[in-house]
Amino acid sequence: MIHQMRSEWIKFRTVRSTVVLMVLAVVLAVGVAVLAGFLVDSTMRIDDALAGVQVASLLILVLGVQIVGQEYRFATIRPTFSATPRRGRVILAKLVVLCVVTTVASVALMALSVLSAWLVTRFQDVRLVLSGPGVGRVIIGTVVVLVIHAILGFGVGCIVRQPIAGIVIVLVWVTVIEGILIGLLPEAVKWFPIAGMTNVNALVLQRDRGPDAVELLGPVAAALYSASIACALVAIGWLRIRTSDA
Amino acid sequence: MRATDRRIRNDSRVIRSEGLTKRFGGRTAVDDLTFEVRSGTVTGFLGPNGAGKSTTMRMIMGLDVPDAGGSTLNGRRIHDLDTPMREVGVLLDAGYLHPTRRAHHHLWALAASNGIPRSRVDEVLALVGLTEVADQRVGKFSLGMKQRLGIAAALLGDPSIIILDEPANGLDPEGVHWIRTFLSYLAGQGRTVFVSSHLLSEMALMADDLVIIGGGRLIAETDVRSLTANAGGGSVIVRGPDRIGLRRAITGAGGEVADEGDALAVVGMDAAAIGRVAHEAQLELHELAPRSTSLEDAFLQLTAGAQEYRTAGPAEEPS
Numbered sequence: 001m002i003h004q005m006r007s008e009w010i011k012f013r014t015v016r017s018t019v020v021l022m023v024l025a026v027v028l029a030v031g032v033a034v035l036a037g038f039l040v041d042s043t044m045r046i047d048d049a050l051a052g053v054q055v056a057s058l059l060i061l062v063l064g065v066q067i068v069g070q071e072y073r074f075a076t077i078r079p080t081f082s083a084t085p086r087r088g089r090v091i092l093a094k095l096v097v098l099c100v101v102t103t104v105a106s107v108a109l110m111a112l113s114v115l116s117a118w119l120v121t122r123f124q125d126v127r128l129v130l131s132g133p134g135v136g137r138v139i140i141g142t143v144v145v146l147v148i149h150a151i152l153g154f155g156v157g158c159i160v161r162q163p164i165a166g167i168v169i170v171l172v173w174v175t176v177i178e179g180i181l182i183g184l185l186p187e188a189v190k191w192f193p194i195a196g197m198t199n200v201n202a203l204v205l206q207r208d209r210g211p212d213a214v215e216l217l218g219p220v221a222a223a224l225y226s227a228s229i230a231c232a233l234v235a236i237g238w239l240r241i242r243t244s245d246a
Numbered sequence: 247m248r249a250t251d252r253r254i255r256n257d258s259r260v261i262r263s264e265g266l267t268k269r270f271g272g273r274t275a276v277d278d279l280t281f282e283v284r285s286g287t288v289t290g291f292l293g294p295n296g297a298g299k300s301t302t303m304r305m306i307m308g309l310d311v312p313d314a315g316g317s318t319l320n321g322r323r324i325h326d327l328d329t330p331m332r333e334v335g336v337l338l339d340a341g342y343l344h345p346t347r348r349a350h351h352h353l354w355a356l357a358a359s360n361g362i363p364r365s366r367v368d369e370v371l372a373l374v375g376l377t378e379v380a381d382q383r384v385g386k387f388s389l390g391m392k393q394r395l396g397i398a399a400a401l402l403g404d405p406s407i408i409i410l411d412e413p414a415n416g417l418d419p420e421g422v423h424w425i426r427t428f429l430s431y432l433a434g435q436g437r438t439v440f441v442s443s444h445l446l447s448e449m450a451l452m453a454d455d456l457v458i459i460g461g462g463r464l465i466a467e468t469d470v471r472s473l474t475a476n477a478g479g480g481s482v483i484v485r486g487p488d489r490i491g492l493r494r495a496i497t498g499a500g501g502e503v504a505d506e507g508d509a510l511a512v513v514g515m516d517a518a519a520i521g522r523v524a525h526e527a528q529l530e531l532h533e534l535a536p537r538s539t540s541l542e543d544a545f546l547q548l549t550a551g552a553q554e555y556r557t558a559g560p561a562e563e564p565s
């Protein structure tokens with residue numbers, strides 16, 4: 001397994017698309033943090049500073065699709081599976097590399113976002129408040145949410161085994177399907193794997209979400225719920241990969 | 247299991263496929279295919295386009311899942327090999343590359359997966375002459391360069407078995423020449439080379455054994471010499487009233503004789519020599535015809551008649 005993980009890490013960092021995605025994520029996170037610095041009234045709080053990281057989670061979904069989809073697109077999956085015929089090892093190694101990279105990336109993105117927010121607020125008449133109840137949990141929560149995004153994307157990638165289709169599916173899911181369903185059934189938001197999970201940061205911070213705010217799962221429950229869906233997708237994808245021609 | 251493994255290894259059959267069958271939709275691409283590749287040989291895997299060569303090779307490598315049957319490499323299923331690159335090197339298609347990845351990174355990743363040190367990557371790059379371009383993205387590579395990279399990848403684990411699918415396909419004459427020379431070099435090191443082609447002429451020069459398939463079925467498992475003989479490469483058709491006498495006279499003079507309908511097919515003697523032998527033995531001749539069938543024609547005949555024609559080896563010698 002350690003061999004496969006090293007191999008997957010080399011593969012991950014030696015194609016342009018993953019590097020581009022990472023750079024885009026930084027640009028997005030920093031950009032939104034800066035923007036938020038201009039938009040907030042007088043105080044900028046942790047979740048304002050991290051708003052860009054939430055947006056960057058879309059790119060992490062894409063990354064999850066890419067890491068397996070690209071191999072099928074360019075048929076490098078054949079040399080990969082010839083070198084490691086036990087496909088489970090390859091899939092697991094990819095998943096581990098993806099989760100580690102996402103964890104490190106989300107910490108880096110948060111650090112860069114907060115740094116940018118701090119720089120912006122210094123030149124604005126805005127206070128940056130990073131302490132407060134639940135801040136630590138927001139930081140951990142953000143890492144967890146991003147990792148779950150990665151696994152969700154990975155699951156879809158394993159099922160579809162085609163990067164373009166996979167990316168379209170996850171993006172349409174997040175923006176259109178969940179969007180429309182939430183409009184139609186606002187109370188059901190907690191059961192949407194992505195919206196349900198990303199809304200819980202607000203809960204963690206115990207922000208006033210307004211009188212008619214819908215009920216959400218608790219942060220841990222929401223994470224567990226979305227993570228189970230992500231794992232189920234990976235399991236379905238794995239069954240497909242295991243039994244099909246490479 | 248252990249005992250069987252050992253027997254197979256001692257048997258020096260390094261690739262064995264038994265009853266391999268693969269269907270795509272309703273079509274049977276590979277149909278109950280059984281064959282073996284002997285250790286240390288260059289074995290040509292021949293068949294016309296669509297015969298099922300690539301599908302068979304993918305099944306041997308565990309990529310396509312067979313509908314029936316299975317294969318072993320050095321007596322073991324590929325899924326049981328922890329570091330298969332150390333036993334079998336494979337090049338199915340030179341295009342299996344990520345275009346934005348650099349050549350040496352491609353090899354690093356493969357090497358890492360089998361615990362092969364990076365120094366070996368530099369070695370194989372030098373071996374195929376790609377050292378200069380090792381840090382270029384492979385998307386810019388010509389087909390010839392990709393082919394070399396594919397061969398480098400196959401050699402990473404210093405395997406005793408090498409499987410190549412139509413390695414000369416699409417290459418310019420220089421590339422074809424390079425591949426040929428390189429395959430001879432690999433064979434010269436005692437490696438077992440299993441290489442597919444749809445051109446017999448390509449194989450006739452370098453292969454020892456041949457596995458010929460058509461329509462997914464085995465047509466012949468033979469060697470180049472007997473195929474040449476069977477096919478009439480240099481054979482002469484001899485017909486006369488006293489077949490037994492002719493046969494005795496010709497074999498006595500060193501010719502190899504096989505029955506062909508009511509005539510004899512003779513290998514190893516030309517028409518003049520046969521005529522002289524017949525004359526000396528005072529035997530009457532009705533026909534003495536050097537056969538013009540080329541090796542390629544013979545191959546076409548073989549593969550066209552896939553259904554009726556099934557042989558497991560060289561034609562039997564008359565006693």
Ligand SMILES: Nc1ncnc2c1ncn2[C@@H]1O[C@H](COP(=O)(O)OP(=O)(O)OP(=O)(O)O)[C@@H](O)[C@H]1O
Nearest residue numbers: 270274275293294295296297298299300301302444
């Ligand atoms: N993935 C696939 N899906 C559907 N049909 C396939 C697939 N792969 C191969 N086939 C079909 O199976 C048959 C055998 O194909 P294969 O590529 O193995 O032949 P081949 O001997 O390698 O031919 P060629 O000399 O053209 O490379 C062909 O009819 C082909 O169309």
Ligand SMILES: [Mg+2]
Nearest residue numbers: 299300301411
């Ligand atoms: Mg082929």
